[in-house]
Amino acid sequence: MDPDARNGWQLAQHEGAVELRAPGDAPGRGLRADWSQLRLPDGASSLRGQPLGRAVGSSARTAIDATAGLGFDTFAMAAMGVQVRAIERNDWVLALLRQAHAWALADAKLKPIAERITIEQGDAHALLAAAQPVDVVLLDPMFPAKKKADAKPPKAMQALSAVVGDDGDADALLMLALAVARQRVVVKRARHAPPLGNLQRAWTIEGKVLRFDVYRALA
Numbered sequence: 001m002d003p004d005a006r007n008g009w010q011l012a013q014h015e016g017a018v019e020l021r022a023p024g025d026a027p028g029r030g031l032r033a034d035w036s037q038l039r040l041p042d043g044a045s046s047l048r049g050q051p052l053g054r055a056v057g058s059s060a061r062t063a064i065d066a067t068a069g070l071g072f073d074t075f076a077m078a079a080m081g082v083q084v085r086a087i088e089r090n091d092w093v094l095a096l097l098r099q100a101h102a103w104a105l106a107d108a109k110l111k112p113i114a115e116r117i118t119i120e121q122g123d124a125h126a127l128l129a130a131a132q133p134v135d136v137v138l139l140d141p142m143f144p145a146k147k148k149a150d151a152k153p154p155k156a157m158q159a160l161s162a163v164v165g166d167d168g169d170a171d172a173l174l175m176l177a178l179a180v181a182r183q184r185v186v187v188k189r190a191r192h193a194p195p196l197g198n199l200q201r202a203w204t205i206e207g208k209v210l211r212f213d214v215y216r217a218l219a
């Protein structure tokens with residue numbers, strides 16, 4: 001596995017599992033992406049009532065998660081019955097994502113959901129420009145964390161910040177996504193983050209720390 005460290009973090013294997021280790025993490029203590037840890041409400045209909053589900057909409061059947069990261073939103077959309085194409089460009093994050101997918105495929109309960117997911121490595125700018133239309137495109141690019149001494153982000157966010165940094169080129173994804181989406185584009189943002197790009201949002205679903213900006217498809 002890649003022996004390089006990025007900001008002191010390392011991608012490593014422990015007992016067959018890929019993990020991202022923070023500086024000082026012992027083997028086995030690193031971050032893993034494990035979708036079985038997601039506490040999903042029972043059934044697709046209750047998921048569709050949650051903020052992500054409301055943002056994605058009840059009639060979505062196909063989606064592209066253009067900034068898949070660790071795949072938790074990918075998995076949640078798939079659990080709603082949506083076929084999801086997940087795109088991730090960072091090789092370390094992709095390794096965790098593929099591991100999560102493989103574990104889910106090997107789990108009898110999660111398998112039917114995982115089978116709705118395909119994972120691709122690449123830059124969403126190029127892949128969206130060449131993509132077939134889907135009902136919904138989800139964008140969740142990295143945005144700088146708000147500086148607050150008492151608020152330490154959870155380990156997943158710390159890891160992503162360390163190995164991915166900020167996705168400073170994300171604004172252009174919105175127009176590309178709108179060209180591919182038949183129904184809508186959903187942008188997940190930290191509450192304090194400015195909207196992506198420079199377009200009028202159709203509506204916003206606000207959570208405590210997050211919000212979902214929804215854009216209507218162009219056509």
Ligand SMILES: C[S@@+](CC[C@H](N)C(=O)[O-])C[C@H]1O[C@@H](n2cnc3c(N)ncnc32)[C@H](O)[C@@H]1O
Pocket residue numbers: 066067068069070071072073074087088089090093122123124125140141142160164167170173
């Ligand atoms: C905040 S994370 C996404 C978290 C994800 N929603 C989840 O549930 O785990 C953003 C991810 O998008 C990826 N990303 C950003 N811009 C991208 C692009 N243009 N193409 C592909 N991946 C991109 C980053 O590498 C990072 O892993």
